[in-house]
Amino acid sequence: MEKVVSLAKRKGFVFQSSEIYGGLNGCWDYGPLGVELLRNIKEEWWKAMTYRDDVEGLDAAILMHPRVWEASGHVENFTDPMIDCKSCKARFRLDTLAEQISDKKKEKILKEFAAELTDNEKAELDAVLSSDESLSDKFTALLENKNLSEKLLAHTNCPNCGTKGQFTEPRSFNLMFKTFIGPVESNDNVVYLRPETAQGIFVNFLNVQSASRQKLPFGIAQIGKAFRNEINTKNFLFRTREFEQMEMQYFVKPGEDKKHYDAWKERRMQWYIDLGMSPDNLRFHDHPQDKLAHYAKEATDIEFLFPFGWGEIEGIHNRTDFDLSRHEEYSGKSMKYFDDQTKEKYIPYIIETSAGASRGFMAFLINAYDEEEVNGEKRTVLRFHPKLAPIKAAIFPLVNKDGMPEIAREIEKDLRPFFRVFYDDKGAIGRRYRRQDENGTPYCITVDTQTLEDGTVTVRERDSMAQERIHKSELMNYLAEKLK
């Protein structure tokens, strides 16, 4: 991990944000090679997702009407009230605390707790207890009840150290960044930096559908930044507060959702494999039914094996008709699709594929990183798929004389309009090859003595280090073929 972070900085893939001021927690900048890699990843995603007759593109604004986030559930649910045990410093989410206490213990706590309530409070308690929820859910409901939580917590033991009544007050963390429209900072003009790009797609569902004359099933794809004010950032680019998403929302007829969910799940996994990710480093993590988010019927993560363990790089969710129904409810505008085949009107189900561009970047970088021994020397090489490699080809004169630099410059000039190429005449040839290996450049083109005679050059392939001779006039086709 440190090796990759260090290489990333040294070669210009990733720098820490605002480094000269001591850095900004969890924010990173993409350097010259990094931005190429990131753009290539996004470009490949865009091609895979929108060069289809059933998917349209979109680029929605980062700022949206605040009601969007009420409809989406983010204002209400995008918070996790937390409490800390003052005794052992353990931290708990209020809504999962009850699960960690035995039922027997809960009953005992409730009994003690009930004894010191006022009549009004008692009435609230009875209302909760008379529901037919499980004991854990009732307990959670009480903890989340503003009037009762303090007294209940006073009787509750820490699941970690057993100490009673040493909890801090519940503190809420809203994970959305707030800002203000216009110069006045008042509650009337609060807006949020979007915590996901998906909502920009949902609210434009009918706009895109009618403008593009699409029929179900069809999808809308979007790439863009999203922001979450995470409590703590972690693991280089993995958990950051500002990140980029590549999302596609596929609108389908209810009842056909399972079929499309399964199809997209396989398609998205294959995308990573086709771009050179080792299948050994990839897996699905299906969410168990009881852990699903409020909007999802079925969900899986595509996970990559990072140095710190398996981590999600893409989520595929069956979001049902939750989002569009909510927007219909909150906006008062119909979100229904008219199916002119069956003459039915309904709210479509949505299959979401939501990939993290920054996480994908990190995964592709780590997946590509390799060290091997060549002639007793360590060779560091980034084995990117040629489509993702920041630089596609490097061009070298073998030595700086006999007209070789001139020919090499000509080749550079011919290729540059079509490929990201790099010219280098500094130092020994071996050093130049190795430098390009560290950048992940798949092909190195070298002009040598034979070039002067017959116009052929050597092309050295990064992974095998094997060379082949081809005529310089064939280079364009050669590279185009390799990058197809």
Next chain:
RNA sequence: GCGGGCGUAACUCAGUUGGUAGAGUGUCAGCUUCCCAAGCUGAAUGUCGCGGGUUCGAGUCCCGUCGCCCGCUCCA
């Protein structure tokens, strides 16, 4: 948010009981070089993360702060 570790040149690191900084790699220039980090010569670069304090004097000791890594927690 808690606990632990770390922060010195672009990178990896050294720096003796406090006396205002070094190495290797890399980079740059020149020579050499006909294919995998070769060789020779020369050069540039640090307010030692930041801010205070102790001291005649702090990279070194103390406090605070910021950042990174690891573990816990968390991850709608």
